[in-house]
Amino acid sequence: MYQVVHGLSGVLIGSQTNNPVIAFILGVVSHFILDAIPHDSLEIHNWQDNGRGEKMKKFVLEASLDLFLFLSIILILIYTDKLKINMPVVAGVTGTLLPDYVWAVAELFKIKNTVTDKYKQFHNWVHGIFYKPVYLPGKYVIPIQLGGVIFFILLYLLL
Numbered sequence: 001m002y003q004v005v006h007g008l009s010g011v012l013i014g015s016q017t018n019n020p021v022i023a024f025i026l027g028v029v030s031h032f033i034l035d036a037i038p039h040d041s042l043e044i045h046n047w048q049d050n051g052r053g054e055k056m057k058k059f060v061l062e063a064s065l066d067l068f069l070f071l072s073i074i075l076i077l078i079y080t081d082k083l084k085i086n087m088p089v090v091a092g093v094t095g096t097l098l099p100d101y102v103w104a105v106a107e108l109f110k111i112k113n114t115v116t117d118k119y120k121q122f123h124n125w126v127h128g129i130f131y132k133p134v135y136l137p138g139k140y141v142i143p144i145q146l147g148g149v150i151f152f153i154l155l156y157l158l159l
Contacts, residue, residue: 010027
């Protein structure tokens with residue numbers, strides 16, 4: 001799943017509780033629930049890994065644009081007084097984003113040890129709960145932009 005989806009779910013979780021510990025725990029749990037929903041496509045995979053060793057560069061570009069979109073939505077919500085930043089919201093967002101950042105740091109810096117290997121194995125397993133090596137054709141995948149807009153509208157209405 002993308003940062004915009006995970007992050008906004010963290011905002012929603014944090015805004016519905018007054019306890020940052022509960023918001024963080026629910027954020028982590030929601031991360032893995034959302035990751036179990038099929039959200040990959042062969043087109044994205046082929047774009048990232050075109051055989052020229054650019055996969056990590058493209059992954060970083062994709063993640064940067066995704067983070068920019070998430071932060072833009074947060075700023076809009078703050079500007080329109082739909083979101084008040086407090087500890088439960090920060091904890092919820094942290095809980096929803098942390099699992100991917102742990103994975104990304106291990107990948108980017110090529111950290112290999114028993115803990116990171118087991119974590120990556122678990123994370124990959126969650127992604128494959130509902131489908132294995134089957135990619136959804138692009139025509140069946142909601143584009144990230146449309147998914148982000150739909151999620152933003154729902155979040156706006158719920159807050």
